[in-house]
Amino acid sequence: MSEHGVNDLQNVIYQRPDIMVDRATHFCPGCGHGITQRLVGEVLDELDLKERAICIGSIGCTVTAYEYFKVDGMEAPHGRAPAVATAIKRCHPELVPFAIQGDGDLASIGMAEIVHAAARGENITIIFANNANYGMTGGQLAPTTLMGMYTSSTVKGRKQEHHGFPIRVSEMLATLDGPAYIARVSLHNPANVRKARKAIELAFRAPMAGLGLGLVEVLSMCPINWKVEPVQSLDWMVKNMIPQFPLGEFKCLPEVAEMKKVVKG
Amino acid sequence: MSERTLMGGNIAIAEGAILAGCGAYFGYPITPQNDLLEYMAQQLPALGRVFLQTESELAAINMVYGASATGVRAMTSTSSPGFSLQQEGISYMAGAEAPCVIANIMRAGPGLGNIGGAQGDYMQCTRGGGHGDYYLLTLAPSSVQEMMDLTMLAFELADKYRNPTLIMADGFLGQSVESIVMRDAVKKLPEKKWAITGAKGRPKNLINSFEMNPLDHPARIKLLLEKFERMRINEVRYESMLLDDATIVLVAYGSAARAAMTAMKLARKRNWKVGLLRPITVFPFPNQPLADLAERGCKFLVAEMSGGQMLEDVRISVGNQNEIKLVNTYGGVPLTADQIFESIDLMM
Numbered sequence A: 001m002s003e004h005g006v007n008d009l010q011n012v013i014y015q016r017p018d019i020m021v022d023r024a025t026h027f028c029p030g031c032g033h034g035i036t037q038r039l040v041g042e043v044l045d046e047l048d049l050k051e052r053a054i055c056i057g058s059i060g061c062t063v064t065a066y067e068y069f070k071v072d073g074m075e076a077p078h079g080r081a082p083a084v085a086t087a088i089k090r091c092h093p094e095l096v097p098f099a100i101q102g103d104g105d106l107a108s109i110g111m112a113e114i115v116h117a118a119a120r121g122e123n124i125t126i127i128f129a130n131n132a133n134y135g136m137t138g139g140q141l142a143p144t145t146l147m148g149m150y151t152s153s154t155v156k157g158r159k160q161e162h163h164g165f166p167i168r169v170s171e172m173l174a175t176l177d178g179p180a181y182i183a184r185v186s187l188h189n190p191a192n193v194r195k196a197r198k199a200i201e202l203a204f205r206a207p208m209a210g211l212g213l214g215l216v217e218v219l220s221m222c223p224i225n226w227k228v229e230p231v232q233s234l235d236w237m238v239k240n241m242i243p244q245f246p247l248g249e250f251k252c253l254p255e256v257a258e259m260k261k262v263v264k265g
Numbered sequence B: 001m002s003e004r005t006l007m008g009g010n011i012a013i014a015e016g017a018i019l020a021g022c023g024a025y026f027g028y029p030i031t032p033q034n035d036l037l038e039y040m041a042q043q044l045p046a047l048g049r050v051f052l053q054t055e056s057e058l059a060a061i062n063m064v065y066g067a068s069a070t071g072v073r074a075m076t077s078t079s080s081p082g083f084s085l086q087q088e089g090i091s092y093m094a095g096a097e098a099p100c101v102i103a104n105i106m107r108a109g110p111g112l113g114n115i116g117g118a119q120g121d122y123m124q125c126t127r128g129g130g131h132g133d134y135y136l137l138t139l140a141p142s143s144v145q146e147m148m149d150l151t152m153l154a155f156e157l158a159d160k161y162r163n164p165t166l167i168m169a170d171g172f173l174g175q176s177v178e179s180i181v182m183r184d185a186v187k188k189l190p191e192k193k194w195a196i197t198g199a200k201g202r203p204k205n206l207i208n209s210f211e212m213n214p215l216d217h218p219a220r221i222k223l224l225l226e227k228f229e230r231m232r233i234n235e236v237r238y239e240s241m242l243l244d245d246a247t248i249v250l251v252a253y254g255s256a257a258r259a260a261m262t263a264m265k266l267a268r269k270r271n272w273k274v275g276l277l278r279p280i281t282v283f284p285f286p287n288q289p290l291a292d293l294a295e296r297g298c299k300f301l302v303a304e305m306s307g308g309q310m311l312e313d314v315r316i317s318v319g320n321q322n323e324i325k326l327v328n329t330y331g332g333v334p335l336t337a338d339q340i341f342e343s344i345d346l347m348m
């Protein structure tokens, strides 16, 4: 048996990133957060960041992210991760702070902090997990909840007259001059997971090169609150989420575009 | 060094912080402490340290939290409405044992209130202020010299106890200019093995207030409570003036203590046996010295610029047997020696 608990294989082609702790996560079946965190782990290994990365858990289902990586970490109050990351980077430019924030965390209570960190061009990495609801508190309306979508606090569906419209965070932040890289990706199939991995790597590389904020909005499955089976949640994503939140890059400085040449995959 | 210089109260806090090795300041403008922020904006970058004017007091306290977590001596300053906004962040820092210094240069509340100096945040400052079981070590300077000295002490105590430490001063003191003696810069800052500086050659460090297993949480809180008990035992500071023969004890802190001192001198001219007990730490509060004076049969006159908040701590210390009176102002109005003297007169 190897340390990964499987028989030693001659050619390992897929295994837990070294930087990830060997333990079960607390995510629900079919949740996208585990995939996102694994992708972050792959990037941390790729960029050899074990001794420099600081994982900031922000309140929501991703708060305990710092439990899953073998890097230094801390917990930020709900929505404040960009402020915490700003200070870490400013005090220790050699460190690589990154935060994984939910949509309630980033786009509702923490909207001011992300906008200003982006506007200042802080050299930090934000992974923005958009699952269109407040997962941790039981699936209430989020600023990204889709029109007509049922949540535990929009029992008749999201209505424009009462709840207004969902916010497209990536597009909005891309109007600012401070960010170096902003992309929206999705986790609904392997090809898109691989694209997500590349985008996350760029969102680390850009601030590490001092070019400004890197942010990846990851459209993330939440079967339990979307009230669908895990497998169906993949179709649900394509049918409902992607039309509202189109995939693609919204900001990519030429220097970041150059970096794509060295990003694997 | 014993160089004398004229300095404003808020600037003395800034200078004290710089001397104490404050490596990062984050703040948002609010009267009556804007000069502190502006002074830091000029000084810190020139020293190669971090200054950032933030988008809000919320962002400021969370940046202080981030900086502190990396082991840097960090601070923010604000005034009452901003201090209210910071409570969540301060509670996180207390829970995560992240040290920092916060200066609350109090103005009149509630709400927008006004920009006049006040002491109306006493309860908020001495009872933790945010959610959960915690306290802030709270220092209450009453001169420009103390603005500097207690700020330096605040950084030391914050690191010693790994707890946010508060400078609680009023706007009048912040804006006062006095002659002070400059202090020497702190040469050696404490090592912080717990800080998150990158997991190099050691297991990872975590700064958080949360336990994955809820059953572990009470043990964490117990450690905090034991720490606050150690503060109560070791850190009570106060000044006694003419208490040996006093029958009336004035209790006052901050600007109000200055007026009380003058009133005490006026009373002594008439041979009235009036003394002053001035809390320097308001958490922990000097309960025992007040209890001892009560035992002796003294009467108490609490002088403060609030509706009567420290009054409650004096009551807790003194009990019901002795006469306790309040002389106060509120709404941003300074308390004068004459007012206090009149109240003494009524108690004679």
Ligand SMILES: Cc1ncc(C[n+]2csc(CCOP(=O)(O)OP(=O)(O)O)c2C)c(N)n1
Residues within 6 Å of the ligand: A059, A060, A061, A062, A078, A101, A102, A103, A104, A105, A106, A129, A131, A133, A134, A135, A136, A137, A142
């Ligand atoms: C100040 C504050 N308000 C509210 C909460 C409760 N709360 C915890 S997580 C959360 C929402 C999380 O939703 P989201 O950010 O979308 O992340 P998800 O759980 O869906 O991953 C809320 C409202 C809190 N912890 N702190």
